[in-house]
Amino acid sequence: MYSGASEIAREVDAAFYWIGGICVALLIGITAVMVYFVIRYRRARSPQAAHIEGSLPLEIGWIVVPTILVLFMFFKGYEGFKLMRTVPEDAQVVEVVGQRWFWTFIYPEQGITSDRLYAPVGKPMKLEMTAPVDDVVHSLYLPAFRVKEDCVPGRKSYLWFQPEQEGRYHIFCAEYCGKDHSRMITELVVLSPEKYQAWLQRKVEDRNKPVVMAQAMDPESAEIKERDGAALFKTYCVSCHGAEGLGGLVENARNFTSLADWKRSPKITDIYRTLELGIEGTQMRSFSNLPPWDRFALAHHVAAFYKGSDRPQASPEEVEQLNKDFRLGEKQEPRRTIPIEQAKKAYVEDAGGG
Amino acid sequence: MDAAAGAAAPNYLRAGKGLASWLTTTDHKRIGILYLIAILVFFLFAVCLGLMIRLELFSPGEQFVGNQGYNRILTLHGITMIFLFIIPSVPAVFGNFFLPIQIGANDVSFPRLNLASWYFYIGGGLFALGSVILGGVDTGWTFYIPYSADTADNVYLPILAAFILGWSSILTGLNFIVTVHRLRVPSMPWFRMPLFVWALYATSWIQILATPVVGITLLLILLERFLGIGIFDPAKEGDPVLYQHLFWIYSHPAVYIMVLPAMGIVSEIVPVFCRKTIFGYKFIAISSLAIAGIGSLVWGHHMFTSGMADLERIVFSLLTFLVAIPSGVKVFNWLATMYKGSIRLATPFLYALAFIFLFSVGGFTGLLQGALSTDIHIHDTSFIVAHFHYTMFGGGGVMFFGALHYWFPKMFGRTYCESVARWAFALFFVGFNCLYFPLFLAGLAGMPRRYADYLPEYLVYHRISSIGSWILVAGIVLMLANLLRALFKGERAGRDPWGGATLEWTVPSPPPTHQFAAPPVVTRGPYEYARERASG
Ligand code: HEM
Ligand SMILES: [Cu+2]
Ligand SMILES: [Cu+2]
Numbered sequence: 029m030y031s032g033a034s035e036i037a038r039e040v041d042a043a044f045y046w047i048g049g050i051c052v053a054l055l056i057g058i059t060a061v062m063v064y065f066v067i068r069y070r071r072a073r074s075p076q077a078a079h080i081e082g083s084l085p086l087e088i089g090w091i092v093v094p095t096i097l098v099l100f101m102f103f104k105g106y107e108g109f110k111l112m113r114t115v116p117e118d119a120q121v122v123e124v125v126g127q128r129w130f131w132t133f134i135y136p137e138q139g140i141t142s143d144r145l146y147a148p149v150g151k152p153m154k155l156e157m158t159a160p161v162d163d164v165v166h167s168l169y170l171p172a173f174r175v176k177e178d179c180v181p182g183r184k185s186y187l188w189f190q191p192e193q194e195g196r197y198h199i200f201c202a203e204y205c206g207k208d209h210s211r212m213i214t215e216l217v218v219l220s221p222e223k224y225q226a227w228l229q230r231k232v233e234d235r236n237k238p239v240v241m242a243q244a245m246d247p248e249s250a251e252i253k254e255r256d257g258a259a260l261f262k263t264y265c266v267s268c269h270g271a272e273g274l275g276g277l278v279e280n281a282r283n284f285t286s287l288a289d290w291k292r293s294p295k296i297t298d299i300y301r302t303l304e305l306g307i308e309g310t311q312m313r314s315f316s317n318l319p320p321w322d323r324f325a326l327a328h329h330v331a332a333f334y335k336g337s338d339r340p341q342a343s344p345e346e347v348e349q350l351n352k353d354f355r356l357g358e359k360q361e362p363r364r365t366i367p368i369e370q371a372k373k374a375y376v377e378d379a380g381g382g
Numbered sequence: 383m384d385a386a387a388g389a390a391a392p393n394y395l396r397a398g399k400g401l402a403s404w405l406t407t408t409d410h411k412r413i414g415i416l417y418l419i420a421i422l423v424f425f426l427f428a429v430c431l432g433l434m435i436r437l438e439l440f441s442p443g444e445q446f447v448g449n450q451g452y453n454r455i456l457t458l459h460g461i462t463m464i465f466l467f468i469i470p471s472v473p474a475v476f477g478n479f480f481l482p483i484q485i486g487a488n489d490v491s492f493p494r495l496n497l498a499s500w501y502f503y504i505g506g507g508l509f510a511l512g513s514v515i516l517g518g519v520d521t522g523w524t525f526y527i528p529y530s531a532d533t534a535d536n537v538y539l540p541i542l543a544a545f546i547l548g549w550s551s552i553l554t555g556l557n558f559i560v561t562v563h564r565l566r567v568p569s570m571p572w573f574r575m576p577l578f579v580w581a582l583y584a585t586s587w588i589q590i591l592a593t594p595v596v597g598i599t600l601l602l603i604l605l606e607r608f609l610g611i612g613i614f615d616p617a618k619e620g621d622p623v624l625y626q627h628l629f630w631i632y633s634h635p636a637v638y639i640m641v642l643p644a645m646g647i648v649s650e651i652v653p654v655f656c657r658k659t660i661f662g663y664k665f666i667a668i669s670s671l672a673i674a675g676i677g678s679l680v681w682g683h684h685m686f687t688s689g690m691a692d693l694e695r696i697v698f699s700l701l702t703f704l705v706a707i708p709s710g711v712k713v714f715n716w717l718a719t720m721y722k723g724s725i726r727l728a729t730p731f732l733y734a735l736a737f738i739f740l741f742s743v744g745g746f747t748g749l750l751q752g753a754l755s756t757d758i759h760i761h762d763t764s765f766i767v768a769h770f771h772y773t774m775f776g777g778g779g780v781m782f783f784g785a786l787h788y789w790f791p792k793m794f795g796r797t798y799c800e801s802v803a804r805w806a807f808a809l810f811f812v813g814f815n816c817l818y819f820p821l822f823l824a825g826l827a828g829m830p831r832r833y834a835d836y837l838p839e840y841l842v843y844h845r846i847s848s849i850g851s852w853i854l855v856a857g858i859v860l861m862l863a864n865l866l867r868a869l870f871k872g873e874r875a876g877r878d879p880w881g882g883a884t885l886e887w888t889v890p891s892p893p894p895t896h897q898f899a900a901p902p903v904v905t906r907g908p909y910e911y912a913r914e915r916a917s918g
Contacts, residue, residue, distance in 0.1 A: 040755045044826075047753055051746035058713065058742055062735060065720040069656070070727065077658035077911070078722035082715075087665050090714040091707060098703035098749065105699060105753025112755060113692050161617040164529040167687060167762060171828025174759040178688050180623060181528060182616025185689040198837070202687075202762040202830045204522050206529060207449050210833035279534050 033172040033197065034190050039108040040174040047101045112175060115188045119152035126159045126166030126179035126201065129208035129267045132317065140231040141317045143263055145199060145216045148224035152190040158183065160313075167203035170216060178203055191218040207277070208267045239320050239356035241347055245296060247328040255322050257329030264318075265326070268311065273333035278311050284333035287340075294334060297342040297350045299327040304354060320356055391894035393795065408493035409895055414479030415793070416500050421471055422862075424507060428462035429855060431455050436817070436851040439844045442836050452834035453520040454535070458513070460523030461540050465547045466507055468774050469636060471782045472643035473554055473589075474503070477582045479793060481558060483886040483893065484576045486567030486902045491560040495553055502550035509543035522832060524633070527614040527625040531606045538607070541600045548597045551639075555589030558582055569904040576884045576908040577666055581646025584670035588635045588642075592678065596632030599625065623688050630681035638677045640774050641741070642670055644781030645712055648734045651788055652716050653909040654882045655731035656723030660909045662715040669708035676705045686757050695754060702752035709745055713738060728880070729803040733784025736811055740776025744769055747822065762832075764843075765825025768818045776814065783810075783861065790865060791879045795892040796872030802864040809857030816850030884908045 068074070122145065123134040133145045147153045159166055159179040169176040173189040201212035219227060243249040261269075268277050273284035282290065291307055292298035303323045306314035315323065331339065342350075351357055394411045398404075404412060434455050438445045447455065478496065482489055490496050513519050519540050521530040530537050562583050566575070575583075603625075605611045612618030614625045653660045660666065682690060682698030690698075716738060725731070747769045751757045760766065791797050821829075824843035829836060836844065878887040883906070889897040 040759055043753060043755050044750065044759075047750055047756060051749055055742055055746050058717065059739055061717055062720065062738060065717065065723070066725055066727065066735065069720060069723045069725050071724050074722070074724045077656060077724040079659065080661060080718075080722065081659055082662040082665070083718075086714075086718065087662055087711070091711060094707055094710045095704075098706055101749055101753055102700055102703045105755050105757070106696060108755025109692075109695070109699075109758070112758065161615075164532060165526060165622060165688075169762070169828070169830060171759070174755075176687050176758050176761060180616075180689050183621075183623070183689055198828065200828065200830045204453075204526065204529070204762075204832040206520065206533065207453065209453075210449060210830075210835045213837075 033195075034192055036108065036112055036189060037172065037174045039111050043104040043108050046104045050097060050101065112187065115154050115186070116152040116190075119154040119188055120147075121154050121156055122147075124155045124157040124168060124179065126157065126168065126205075126212075127163050127313075128205055128311075129201070129212040130264060131168070131199065131201075131212070131214050134317075135228070135231075138228055138232050140228070140235050142231065144214050146224060146227055147191050147216060147218050148221040149191055149194055149218055150221070152188055154186060154188040157185050157187070164205045165203045166201045166205050166212065169200040169202035170197060171200070172197040172216075176202055191216070194218050194220060211267065234319050234321070237319070237321060238358055239324070239351075241351050241356065244321070244324040244356070245342070245347055247332070251321060252325050252328055255325035257325035260318075260322055260326050261329045264315065265330075273330065280310065281312070284330050285335070287334060287336070287338075293340060294331055295340050295342040295346065296324070296327045296331055297346045299330050300324060300350060301353075303327065320354075391896070393890065393892040394895045395794070395892055397895045406497075408489070408497050410478050410482050410489050410493065410496060411793075411893065411895075413496050413500055414475050414477075417470065417474040417478060417503070420500075420504060420507065421467060421475060424462055424466040428459050428467060429858065431459035431462070433851055433855060435459060436848040438834065439836070440848045441844075442838050442841060444835065447834075449834040450520060451518075453522075453832070454518030456832060457519050457522050457540075458510075461510060461519075461544070463774075464523055464636075465544050466503075466510060468640045468778045468782075469551060470503060470547075470554075471640075471778060472647065472785060473558070473582055473585060473639075474499075474550075475782075476578075476647070476785045476789060477554070477558060477643065480789065480886055481579055481582055482561060482565065483889065483897055484579050484884050484908075485562065485565060485570060486885055486898060486904065487561065487565035488896050488898055489565075490557045491564055492557050496557055499550045499553040499557070502546050502553065506543045506545075506547035506550060509539050509546060513539035513543070524629060525600070525603060526629075527603060527606065527622050528616075530603055531614065538604055541603055545597050545600050548593045548600075551589050552593045555586035555593075558586040559590070562586075567901045567904060569902075573664060573667070574904060574907055575667075577649035577660065577663070577670075578643070578646035578884075580667040581642045581649070581670050584674040585639050585642045588639050588674050588678070592632045592635040592639075595628060596636075599628040599632070602628075623685070623690070626685050626688055627681070630684045631678075634681040634684065635674070635678050637770075637773065638673055640778040642673060644737065644778045644784075645670070647781045647785045647788070648716060648737050649712070650882075650884065651730050651734040651784065652719050653911075654880050655726045655728060655734075656720055657726075657881070657911050658719060658723040658909075659907065659911065660715070661718035661721075662711075663907070663909070665711055666715050669711045672708040673705060676701065676708070680705055683752055683757070686754060687761050699752055699754045699757075703749070706745065706749060706752075709741075713742060729800060729807060730784050730788035730880070732804065732807050733780055733787060736807070737777060737780050737784065740772050740780060740814065744772030744774075744776055747772065760825050762830060763825035764821040764829045764831050767831050768821035768825065771818045771821075776818075786865065788880070789886075790868065791875030792886055792891045792893070794869055794872075795875055795890075796868050797875045797879065798864050798868035798872055802860065806857050806861035806864055809853055809860060811857075813850050813852070813854030813857050817847050817854050818850070820844075820846045820850070881911065883911055 123136055125132040130143060133142045157168060157177060157179045159181045161182045163181050165178055165180050167176055167178045170189060175187045175189050177185045177187040195218050197216040199214045199216055201209055243251045268281040269275050270277055275281040275283035287294060292302055300323055303315045303326060306312055394409055438447055438452055513536055516536050519535045519537055520533055521537055562579060606614055613620045614622050616622060649660060649666055680698060680702045682694060683702045686695050751760060787803060820843040824840050829840045875891045877891055885902055
């Protein structure tokens, strides 16, 4: 087992030792008695069995004593549970959305999102969790902190923990959610309060940075190269479109190596549109919570899957239209809070951060 | 005492010839054999799937099936083991065969309904196999909504399979209840019934009360999937957690359908091989009913992290602990029965001992899952996988094989090779623990269940577990080969090879079609060996 990383973890471990200890003792006792009887009363040594039909005091004894023991165990379990459900007043809220097959962590005060959970040492963190109504049940599991709670579509749930040490900890999806359930893994990154503030700062700036269309449309520009489109694609897209961009890992997921069957088109501007809006009624959702620059990097990565030279290019008018439609050239206003409704539609970001 | 007059009558195996005589039989013993064959076939099929799971998990990364393939194999393994093996196993095979004999009847109350149950069973099995042919299903055996309403796979096939199998189970349960009430010989009052009959009686009540719930729930999935009625769909103000409640209202009591009959067999075997009457007969009998009763109120312990209200979780946790008490009562009474016995360590008794140990491991680890704070950590990890294999396989499964060894001479009139049976048992027992025990540790370390892949830090647990699966399967193969050989080459068995005192040991081996020419007169309790000796 991981050594306990928080007060909850220590409380739960204590319950494990108490309950587990009693159980192991009883198991050893039962087994030892059984083996002893089998040896002591084997036919060779005990040719004639005694006639005993039962004993009321014994029966009462092994009803009453175990009852007391299990009530004690119940109480031990209840203690830790109470702690798990009592969130400190000063906890920082992070909203969590579980989706097939990735996690989105939304920091509502800063209006930023991340695909990893960042937390400062010593601060109680409250996770408010849900899943989009058109998704399935997931469960956020932080083994090192002994906490877990389901993300149920259309419902809210919560858990809390308080990290005590800098470090990285696994986050698993513990509720079966289909094909890539076993890959729905991310991490909790615990930083010192200063580093955590610096991380938040960087995320906010990134989020707000206005888009310069000329650079955004140029796959060779420094801005695009700096964001690793391949890494972003690996984080968010491969579970449906595949590492080779061949698609088909879920129903209809587009094959990017071909020009056929596109709903919008393989132009950078249209891919961007898809990432902003999603495709109604399909598993292809909006990724509008990624910073705009990241979305352009992704679009270039997607477009590059087609190796032919006849890929349609966006006209200057289309580029301008995109700019106007989403007001990309303006400073992106930080969102003070993201209502959970919006969060359900929102998808995520951060492959390079931290 | 010897009521089986028809010594000259052909035994039930020879009573009619040809496949048709078997497929149209209404003899409860032949129906038991039909079940035995079908259930073993499905069991071996699912064992192969289990081996595939373990091979895939031998190393981290993809071995030979991708994620989707793994999920489908896992689902089929679970569905087959639960609905086609462990739920029907003991009642359908040994219940059918021995319940009427043990209460002095010539058949169950509704013999034709009994045959119909078998056909339902086969029908359900074919639907399950059909889902394989059509590409498999990836929902897990629990069919959780919304996933099961959403996946592209043919979910309706295994759902119909489970639905039809539910009918088979309900009809068998109904038949047993009526049989126990109506066909028990007058000289056998309730508290002279063998404990196996008590256990089946309690189980049958669960079967007829709980199974309809899951039947309806499964149909609701289909309505949701094909008509989009929306009771479970959050987009239409439905609630996915409601599904989980409905599912577990059946499926938790179902674990007692799996294990109560097995406990009944332990209560038969222990006194026979100790030559000593069972300790605390009434307490064991009533604890079966108590388990069936309390066990129906604890389903919420499967949902401690599903977002139920905190108070609900606390109440379900408390109730869950209470159900441990009657199970404990049984174990203590079995141990007390061994005290001052005259123990013969034959193979069936070894299985009974294995049951007590393995089921205790499963039960005690169950307490860690019943406690709230600890369950939240181990819920949906491989700890649970280990726990339910210890209870269902170590409990129900082990006693299925224990019963097969105990009653084999009676059913087929032949005895098997005792030393090979012991070797097979040893392999089975060692392999079992090697396969499942490491999964407890992996679960404590945070390894989630239903993972087609895992982080390298969990390698050692999975390695040992996979090796254990080979040992276990070697044991199963050796055991079945030994029995198969005995079927043709075994020595003839007498009427009462173990010295049992229940009624099945008073009729010839194998019994004739009508085992009792006249209703037997029961003059003593089912486990009274001492007095038997005293009265000469
Ligand atoms: C050779 C014997 C067996 C092997 C090797 C085996 C192996 C496994 C493994 C490794 C898993 C967990 C996979 C995961 O969570 O990723 C599993 C799941 C399961 N097994 Fe077995 N098992 C065997 C026999 C049985 C028996 C006898 C039963 C029933 C009595 C059973 C019932 C189940 C069920 C219900 C599941 C859960 C399926 C699900 O999650 O949907 N297994 N088995
Ligand atoms: Cu998942
Ligand atoms: Cu349960």
